[in-house]
Amino acid sequence: MRYIQGENRSQTALFPVSMDELIPDDHLVRVIDAYVALLDFEQLGFDKAKPKATGRPSYDPADLVKLYLYGYFQRIRSSRRLEAECQRHVEVMWLLGRLAPDFKTIADFRRDNSAAFVATCRAFVRFCRQAGLIAGELVAIDGSKFQAAASGSKHLTLKTLQAREAKLDKRIARYLAQLDEADREEDAEPIDRSAVQVALAKLQVEKANNQTCQVLMQAQDLTQHVVGEPDAQKMRGPYVALVAYNVQSAVDAKHCLIVHHEVTKDCSDNRQLEPMAKAVKDELEQSTLCVVADAGYSNGTQFQACEDAAITAFVPPNRSTNAASDGEQYFDRKDFGYNKDTDQYQCPAGKLLNPKYLNNSGRVYKASIRDCKGCLLKSRCTKGEHRSLMRHAHEEAFERMEQRMKAHPEMMCYRRSTVEHPFANLKHWIFGNSRFLLRQLKGARAEMALATHAYNLKRAIQVLGGRKLMALMG
Structure with missing residues (x-):
């Protein structure tokens, strides 16, 4: 029995198959093409939405948006991989009309249109709402x-900088000790002074940069900093x-x-x-x-x-619980009754806690030392001289x-x-x-907008189907 045979590569056809015949009627690329045709790129804020009258023509933003939507839908985020898809994949050839922009053009478009990608994502949400896919209940x-x-190794704190400075001091001291020992002992093993001095100069420059970074972080009141991507934490x-x-x-x-x-x-x-x-x-x-x-x-x-x-x-x-360091559980806030008229708390023993002062979160109430001193329930309430309680500024909202x-x-x-x-x-x-x-943040928002847009598009196709979705777009 013979295997299923493919066509001969050199076989000619009287009626060549067009590219459109290779793409099913409800295919993803047809949905993307229909959706992008609805967008007003100038209103969304895309760069080069209006072509210039002179100079070399640029790529239509609509084509690059189609490429990115297709790419994120297919888990292809790299501009170099998207460039390769334009030259090898029939679906992308159909979607872009066989255009093949280079990776730099593709990458620059994503980098320069972060806000526009966010606006496009929101435009699709509005379309889904009009299509009845979002209830809002x-x-x-x-x-x-x-x-x-950014890599985790680029993350800096004052503590890590100080620890790094201490290590640099030890290395600098070691080199200085080598030079001093060579000066004191005539019959000591000779060392390459020029190499030691070069290494010492590098360490001193590194220490100076470290100290400058510490000063800048303290001046800007920063607890952490990521080199190359300060927006990240x-x-x-x-x-x-x-x-x-x-x-x-x-x-x-x-x-x-x-x-x-x-x-x-x-x-x-x-x-x-x-x-x-x-x-x-x-x-x-x-x-x-x-x-x-x-x-x-x-x-x-x-x-x-x-x-x-x-x-x-x-x-x-x-809410925080009233637990001691040894793990013992004391009376919680719920065990104290609050009287709104008198603005006082009553403890389980019947004693009153009066308001004392305000802090950033709310008002602090305290019992008198005299009441707590002879209380039979004190061992179940607090280890301090008297019990205090804080009422949040929006305690009623919590309740x-x-x-x-x-x-x-x-x-x-x-x-x-x-x-x-x-x-x-x-x-x-x-x-x-x-x-x-x-x-x-600008770059991360552009990527997340594209990822969210691709996810919503996938969900819409799964719920309605490609044909119905295109009919609604039409």
Whole structure:
């Protein structure tokens, strides 16, 4: 039995197959081509959206946007690999009309149009909303660390600089000792003085640069600095600390489409609830909004700000517990009753705690030393002379949040099933557990906008299908 045979490469055809016949009607590249045809590149802010009347013609921004959308959809982010795809892949040849821009042109376009890529991503979100793919009834917010382009070895702190300076001092002292020993002992083994002096000069220059860096960091009140990418920060990841950016994502619960995203330098999430929720509310053009997030977003000030903006948030309050250093658990804040009229707390023994002073977070209440001294419950309350308690400036917002979470415990299940899926796709499908290719916030935002756009496009195709999606675009 013979194998299935292919065509003879030298066989000629009377009717050559056109490139259009090689691409199925519902193929990804046809969807991308139909979508890009809807965009107003001048309004979105793309460079060279208007061709010049004189000089060498430039590439149409529409063609390069098509190339990048296709590339990120297919996990191809490198400009050199995209250049190769233009010359070898029939799908890309069809999409660009057999144009083959070089890698420098491709890379420069992404670098110079960061804000325009973000605007294009938001334009697709608006299209999805008009197509009924986004309901806006419940939005889940979460953050994840994405590794920056800079290496972890470029991360500096005052502590590491001081430790490096101490090592340099030891090496310099060792070279100086060698020179002194050679001067004292006539019959000592001869050394190459010129080589030692050259090495010593290099170490002294390195020490001077180290001290200059310390002075600059102290003058600018910096706790850390990444050489070559100062926008990046060292952040605690799931396993190790990384030089990274904190990417915030807001995902609609209907079809897990990313409604809004932001690349930030904040190492934690507890100041991101209000800005993300407000951005989603403006994006969806709704008067009210319901959002859910994990305990990392617990912040009384943010809770109150969301309520003031007609945003109903569901976040597990993350409050500190009254535990001693030896692990013993004392009476918690919940064991003390608060009287709003008198602005006093009552302890489990019936004694009163009065307001004493204000700090950055709220008001501190203290019991009298006399009341605590003879209290039978003191061993279960505090090791100090008297018990103190802090009431957060937005304590009532915390209490309302606790009541909402008790009434709707299912919200955390909705959160997990909504927002974890997009981040897994972004990290493993598009980025491939790799880092950003572009440096600084501007570059990271351009890449994340393209990745988010590719993810939303993939979800839209899976939900509606290529043909229906193109029909809506038409």
